[in-house]
Amino acid sequence: MTDAGTPAAAVRMQGIVKEFPGVIANDHVDFELRAGEIHALLGENGAGKSTLMTVLAGLYKPEAGNIAIHGKPVQFGSPRDAMNSGIGMIHQHFTLISTQTVTENILLGLDVPGFLIRLREYDQTMLELGRKFGMAISPSAKIWQLSVGEQQRVEILKMLYRGVDILIMDEPTAVLAPQEISGLIATLRSMAADGKSIVFISHKLNEVMSVADRVTVLRQGKVTAAGMPVKQTSIPELARLMVGRSVTFAVDKPVKTPGAVLLELKDVCANNDKGLPALKDVTLQVRAGEIVGVAGVSGNGQSELAEVITGLRGTTGGTITSGNHQLANKSARVAIESGVAHVPEDRSRVGTAPNLSITDNLIMKAYRQAPLANGWSLNYGLARKNAQELKKNYAILAPTIETSVRLLSGGNIQRTILARELSGKPAILIAMQPTRGLDVGAIEGVQQLLLQQRSADAAVLLSSEELDELIALSDRIVVMYEGRIVGEVSQPSEKDIEQIGLWMTGGAHE
Amino acid sequence: MNDAIVYRSRMPFAIKIEPRMSVPRWLGPVVNIAAVVVALLLGMVILAVVGGDPFATYAHIAQSAFGDRYVFSDTLVKATPLILVGLGCSLAFRMKLWNIGAEGQLYIGALCASACVLTGFITPATPQVLALALMMAAGMLGGALWGLVPGFLKARLGLNEIIITLMMNYIALALVNFFVFAVWSEGGFAQSKTFPRNAWLPRASEYAATFDFLSGLTTHWGIVIALVAVVIMWYVISRSRWGYEIRLTGDNPRAANYAGMPIVRNTILVMMVSGALAGLAGMSEISGVVHRLQGTISPGYGFTGIIIAWLSKLNPFAVVLSSILFGGLILAGREIQPSGIPRLIQGMILFMLIASDVLLRYRVRIVRTR
Numbered sequence: 104m105t106d107a108g109t110p111a112a113a114v115r116m117q118g119i120v121k122e123f124p125g126v127i128a129n130d131h132v133d134f135e136l137r138a139g140e141i142h143a144l145l146g147e148n149g150a151g152k153s154t155l156m157t158v159l160a161g162l163y164k165p166e167a168g169n170i171a172i173h174g175k176p177v178q179f180g181s182p183r184d185a186m187n188s189g190i191g192m193i194h195q196h197f198t199l200i201s202t203q204t205v206t207e208n209i210l211l212g213l214d215v216p217g218f219l220i221r222l223r224e225y226d227q228t229m230l231e232l233g234r235k236f237g238m239a240i241s242p243s244a245k246i247w248q249l250s251v252g253e254q255q256r257v258e259i260l261k262m263l264y265r266g267v268d269i270l271i272m273d274e275p276t277a278v279l280a281p282q283e284i285s286g287l288i289a290t291l292r293s294m295a296a297d298g299k300s301i302v303f304i305s306h307k308l309n310e311v312m313s314v315a316d317r318v319t320v321l322r323q324g325k326v327t328a329a330g331m332p333v334k335q336t337s338i339p340e341l342a343r344l345m346v347g348r349s350v351t352f353a354v355d356k357p358v359k360t361p362g363a364v365l366l367e368l369k370d371v372c373a374n375n376d377k378g379l380p381a382l383k384d385v386t387l388q389v390r391a392g393e394i395v396g397v398a399g400v401s402g403n404g405q406s407e408l409a410e411v412i413t414g415l416r417g418t419t420g421g422t423i424t425s426g427n428h429q430l431a432n433k434s435a436r437v438a439i440e441s442g443v444a445h446v447p448e449d450r451s452r453v454g455t456a457p458n459l460s461i462t463d464n465l466i467m468k469a470y471r472q473a474p475l476a477n478g479w480s481l482n483y484g485l486a487r488k489n490a491q492e493l494k495k496n497y498a499i500l501a502p503t504i505e506t507s508v509r510l511l512s513g514g515n516i517q518r519t520i521l522a523r524e525l526s527g528k529p530a531i532l533i534a535m536q537p538t539r540g541l542d543v544g545a546i547e548g549v550q551q552l553l554l555q556q557r558s559a560d561a562a563v564l565l566s567s568e569e570l571d572e573l574i575a576l577s578d579r580i581v582v583m584y585e586g587r588i589v590g591e592v593s594q595p596s597e598k599d600i601e602q603i604g605l606w607m608t609g610g611a612h613e
Numbered sequence: 614m615n616d617a618i619v620y621r622s623r624m625p626f627a628i629k630i631e632p633r634m635s636v637p638r639w640l641g642p643v644v645n646i647a648a649v650v651v652a653l654l655l656g657m658v659i660l661a662v663v664g665g666d667p668f669a670t671y672a673h674i675a676q677s678a679f680g681d682r683y684v685f686s687d688t689l690v691k692a693t694p695l696i697l698v699g700l701g702c703s704l705a706f707r708m709k710l711w712n713i714g715a716e717g718q719l720y721i722g723a724l725c726a727s728a729c730v731l732t733g734f735i736t737p738a739t740p741q742v743l744a745l746a747l748m749m750a751a752g753m754l755g756g757a758l759w760g761l762v763p764g765f766l767k768a769r770l771g772l773n774e775i776i777i778t779l780m781m782n783y784i785a786l787a788l789v790n791f792f793v794f795a796v797w798s799e800g801g802f803a804q805s806k807t808f809p810r811n812a813w814l815p816r817a818s819e820y821a822a823t824f825d826f827l828s829g830l831t832t833h834w835g836i837v838i839a840l841v842a843v844v845i846m847w848y849v850i851s852r853s854r855w856g857y858e859i860r861l862t863g864d865n866p867r868a869a870n871y872a873g874m875p876i877v878r879n880t881i882l883v884m885m886v887s888g889a890l891a892g893l894a895g896m897s898e899i900s901g902v903v904h905r906l907q908g909t910i911s912p913g914y915g916f917t918g919i920i921i922a923w924l925s926k927l928n929p930f931a932v933v934l935s936s937i938l939f940g941g942l943i944l945a946g947r948e949i950q951p952s953g954i955p956r957l958i959q960g961m962i963l964f965m966l967i968a969s970d971v972l973l974r975y976r977v978r979i980v981r982t983r
Binding site for chain 2: 413414415434435436437438439445447452453454455456457458459463466467468470471476479480481483510
């Protein structure tokens with residue numbers, strides 16, 4: 104157990120470098136965790152928070168840097184090594200076996216209960232361990248019977264039972280309902296009071312302010328604030344440290360007066376996959392020849408927003424209209440036939456059929472209508488001819504149009520999707536993270552295509568995690584936080600970044 | 614994902630496995646044939662180990678399956694239900710619906726087709742074309758119904774179609790047994806009375822008066838029906854819009870949903886068509902071969918159909934060739950041994966086929982390291 108009296112920090116990471124192909128996720132990061140504290144690790148998506156903690160948990164080996172636990176230098180070859188040093192990490196996606204009980208899941212992988220398992224005795228142990236930290240659990244319940252919040256408690260118990268005294272939680276509140284969040288915070292507090300050290304990865308500022316003792320902020324793999332006591336900082340300051348500013352790249356955007364309203368959402372509500380409200384009274388208009396940017400930390404309702412418009416998700420209230428068409432609670436097919444094009448967030452798992460050819464992937468939306476459709480049959484000759492043209496016009500780099508899409512690079516997959524979606528001359532374009540993960544040249548090409556749609560009088564709804572990109576391309580930006588539109592900026596410019604950052608992180612509520 | 618895997622050894626070379634950017638047209642058939650050849654070679658090894666003469670055995674198999682037109686005709690008789698069942702399986706597999714209930718669908722098809730005759734709905738006075746058309750329709754309807762149940766449960770409730778189709782095989786078999794023992798039993802035997810002639814699919818030998826070379830051949834009209842089904846299936850899968858939906862849904866259901874395709878409806882429809890083809894095979898067996906309903910109609914055609922679908926890489930034309938090969942194996946196998954070696958060779962062919970898929974997706978190269 105921890106001896107809180109010693110001056111050595113529970114964790115000291117120095118000069119950690121972790122590279123992935125094309126990106127430096129951690130660029131000489133220093134991090135210090137004291138015994139008995141709750142330390143928030145703050146940053147945007149892709150800032151390197153999770154990477155840093157995955158290194159600490161022994162899942163990644165850093166290229167450079169060293170780690171000391173309670174003053175002792177360590178080198179982890181595997182998560183088991185980290186576990187032996189008392190470090191445990193709870194990921195966003197739980198690693199529980201849904202058909203087994205709580206107790207069985209906690210004991211899983213341990214050598215403790217020999218060959219004969221007397222589960223009753225262990226049930227009692229688990230119950231007491233839970234009670235000690237204010238967690239109500241039923242040890243004999245099967246995991247599938249539990250809510251997400253209860254499953255998270257099982258994960259925490261798993262760590263506690265293994266004697267972890269340094270607990271890393273990766274965005275623990277992202278999956279929880281509000282009342283579960285307060286329960287979790289109480290548990291974390293009592294664990295800290297017991298001398299355990301907790302790292303709390305988050306990008307919600309008010310949560311950080313209310314839970315953490317100290318905060319470390321990362322931006323683009325670098326530390327912008329190290330171990331700052333939360334009492335000495337403020338939400339606006341944290342927002343600035345987190346979002347920061349970088350050079351806005353120049354995009355040649357002609358002046359244009361938006362036309363008629365092509366897409367209108369009124370008080371739209373919808374649930375996420377877990378059945379929790381993800382969209383709350385969203386009201387939004389997009390006009391012809393206008394790009395409306397949606398800013399927000401991912402997971403605040405942007406995906407659900409795109410899905411309700413494109414017919415992939417039902418709504419629980421409100422209306423979505425495009426001209427005379429009602430789009431709420433209709434099928435994807437209705438949306439497609441009403442002229443809604445969709446560049447999905449997940450290119451390979453939603454946007455394409457990986458083992459089919461480029462030709463087959465290009466006709467995914469148009470195969471129902473003439474001239475491609477001809478009675479029951481499909482005009483493959485025409486499909487191939489179109490594919491040749493699109494391959495040339497959209498610069499899809501592939502050996503032939505018969506090449507399977509799975510063999511293409513990310514940029515070429517995205518170009519294939521854009522070729523398909525834009526060649527249908529859409530009235531409305533929903534573009535989700537269209538430049539994510541692409542290289543600079545590809546990004547520029549995608550941005551030009553979006554601006555071309557604006558010139559062609561399409562209504563474009565653009566969601567991106569790159570604020571610079573949103574500011575450069577959008578005529579208006581709306582900011583989403585916890586399923587609501589919490590702010591809007593017209594003709595955005597670089598000086599609006601701070602305000603947007605504040606809205607994005609829920610800072611404006613304070 | 615596109616990285617090459619390199620296995621190093623102490624030898625002065627390494628084996629490198631890289632994903633293929635494109636698959637040449639000739640490679641698929643070549644790899645398939647190679648897989649069958651390797652399986653046959655392994656079969657020879659096993660024959661030698663158990664003390665047989667591999668060359669004589671294979672020569673005997675070839676002789677008794679493809680030796681002259683009489684035995685080849687018998688091979689075609691065996692191939693007929695295999696083609697139909699193989700087509701049904703390949704359609705379902707296209708959509709990644711693992712229908713392993715073709716055996717049951719075949720039995721129900723046979724039951725429904727027989728019912729038309731045995732309930733007296735078709736009398737000896739019914740015109741032959743009408744009688745056969747009715748039996749075909751009934752057989753397909755029965756098979757479709759047996760496919761509808763798992764299709765519906767899969768599409769609506771997300772139940773596992775493998776388990777349901779497998780279990781429904783036993784129900785179908787028991788149902789047929791009930792009817793042949795309790796309802797239509799002839800003299801207490803597990804078989805009904807023989808159908809009237811107008812309920813028989815005519816055999817080739819019946820046309821011997823006009824075409825001399827057909828005399829003595831057992832092949833019946835079922836093979837023609839099967840070949841027509843092959844052409845229709847080819848059109849559906851590679852030329853129709855429905856076939857496109859099936860291919861896309863099979864590869865990525867989420868993309869199909871995103872493209873607005875009716876996945877639930879197609880799941881049910883595909884299972885029904887798959888079942889209907891197996892049901893048609895059942896009709897063809899009772900009407901073309903045994904001419905009565907009996908407890909044993911199929912020596913496992915429904916399961917062999919699964920192997921055939923894989924062997925032909927879900928290509929309808931290849932289904933014909935694979936079915937003839939397996940028809941020959943079934944026929945000749947009985948000449949050698951009632952079970953055992955012939956089954957073993959079938960199993961090894963399936964095994965080699967699945968393994969050989971790696972060669973189509975990856976290029977294996979041996980590179981010098983020193």
